[in-house]
Amino acid sequence: MRSIAFLTLLVAIGAWVVVRNLPAGDAAASGLVVAKTQEVQSISIDGSGLPLAQLRDTLTTRVGTIVDSVTLEHDRAALEAWLATRGYLAAKVAPPVVTFGPGGGAYVVFDVDRGRLFHLRTIELRGPGWRDAGVLTIASGDEALGDRLVRARQAAEDTLARHGKPIRVELELHPDHAEAALDVVLVTR
Numbered sequence: 001m002r003s004i005a006f007l008t009l010l011v012a013i014g015a016w017v018v019v020r021n022l023p024a025g026d027a028a029a030s031g032l033v034v035a036k037t038q039e040v041q042s043i044s045i046d047g048s049g050l051p052l053a054q055l056r057d058t059l060t061t062r063v064g065t066i067v068d069s070v071t072l073e074h075d076r077a078a079l080e081a082w083l084a085t086r087g088y089l090a091a092k093v094a095p096p097v098v099t100f101g102p103g104g105g106a107y108v109v110f111d112v113d114r115g116r117l118f119h120l121r122t123i124e125l126r127g128p129g130w131r132d133a134g135v136l137t138i139a140s141g142d143e144a145l146g147d148r149l150v151r152a153r154q155a156a157e158d159t160l161a162r163h164g165k166p167i168r169v170e171l172e173l174h175p176d177h178a179e180a181a182l183d184v185v186l187v188t189r
Helices: 002-020 052-058 069-085 146-162
Strands: 026-029 032-035 040-046 097-100 106-113 119-126 169-176 181-188
Touching: 040 052, 052 069, 069 106, 069 146, 146 169, 146 181
Parallel strands: 040 106, 119 181
Antiparallel strands: 026 032, 097 106, 169 181
């Protein structure tokens, strides 16, 4: 009986020591628990088939900086935006998970589901002047790369201007998530 009482006392003391040594100053922001003065020890981007080096370059949070929930949310949005411009319009980046090590350092993990690569399905031209716009630099079946779409819009606008028709060309995008397809409308105004 004394041994059970002694073990119970040891467990209580051990629990008290663990609780006393937990990091203090935790604050919650949009589902993310962040200690106010914790330094980032590592950043991980989890997901399959990801270009990790390019994704890391989009992050503002760096090893050695202090964990900041606003910056982490900005980083999450930047990862999604980068993937969208590379044709992964259905990419989802979960809010980062921050855990704290025994020394108080913060370990950040971004869970990424890049989704399917979108391709151009249809390209429609609306408005006046398209007869003078020259060759379109995108076609059905192309990967839906953001910079390529922007260059195609700019090339059409530049060609129209060279032909004496300074018409503004706007780009409308209509994604079909079920088919991983993107319908593009180029509109002259």
